[in-house]
Amino acid sequence: MEPRKVRVDKLSYVSIPISMYLDETKQKLASGTGFIYERNKQYYLVTNWHNFTGLNPETKKSISRHGGIPNVVTFSLLIQEKPHIQWKEFGVNLYENNKAQWLVHPDHKHKIDVAAIEIEIDSEQEIILKPLNKIEFDDIEPKVADDIFILGFPYSLKGGGRFPIWKRGSIATEPDLHIDSLPKFLVDTAGKSGMSGSPVIFRRSGIHGVVGGKVSLDSILGTVENFVGIYSGRIIGKSELDAQLGIVWKKEVIDQIIDGNCKDEIKFA
Known part of the structure; x- marks a missing residue:
């Protein structure tokens, strides 16, 4: 066989x-x-x-x-x-x-x-x-509410072999803006210990590159993805259920x- x-x-x-x-x-x-x-x-x-x-x-x-x-x-x-x-x-x-x-x-x-x-x-x-920076990504920038995936090892768990767990979330703040005057944005996800340092990838499916509601020769149909930053833990409130917001440092800091x-x-x- x-x-x-x-x-x-x-x-x-x-x-x-x-x-x-x-x-x-x-x-x-x-x-x-x-x-x-x-x-x-x-x-x-x-x-x-x-x-x-x-x-x-x-x-x-x-x-x-x-x-x-x-x-x-x-x-x-x-x-x-x-x-x-x-x-x-x-x-x-x-x-x-x-x-x-x-x-x-x-x-x-x-x-x-x-x-x-x-x-x-x-x-x-x-x-x-x-x-990571030798991966060929799409030249598409993320928007607020886009889906993101945090590729890491929560509680040292692995997704078979030594491959990561893909933890899903969404962009919770405008990615072009800074938080606390620093190059970071927030994501809506239930982050866990062990995920710190994970690359954050955004993925979007549909028609991309639409300008003024019109499709052009530069528009893309399908799924696009790009590297957006580094996850560095969650904002901790009074309980583990508070907000469930995580911090992502923008990729340009590398x-x-x-x-x-x-x-x-x-x-x-």
Whole structure:
């Protein structure tokens, strides 16, 4: 009997589960989501600032009850697609000589809860990289109320193998506007622990590129999709059922962070 063909969405390859450890004790402190991003022929692991630090970006206090600060991040990369899909675990030190090695936004620093750390890929290693920004997306910008999908690992759950869970939601605020004078918008979804750092994809079906109610040669019929940002957790109210709004940092902050080449000033004590 021939093996069953497995079809996997190209975007499911993009999200990767990450874990934060304290190297001295080998204790796992937290888990989250990240993705690979390529710029200037370098590769970066992109996720939330609070994943790397274990700190709330607004208060700079520990997020977890144990109060541990990670100094290593591990993540899974694809090493084989056929005949069977296989991944391998890799690790990166978050600090060197007690100094942080990840990049933050050059202007807003940790106020933008996104960070990128360079990963060195040995040419002899058989790694199949799937950088998010090398995916061919549609040149269509999102609108308020568009459907979005957060591709992550809630409670470290996986959708078979090491593929992500596609958590559905919708854009809750005007995406062209800023929230709190920062490049972020809100989404209507019930986010869970472990989804922090997930790429957010919008999808829309129908006729696109209609101007003044008229279809033109530039109009598109079908489903379009685009990368819109990085999920960084939910707004927590008095109960878990309050509002169920999540924060998404706009995609342009990634290039700003990498091009700014500004390492975090936080130190590992």
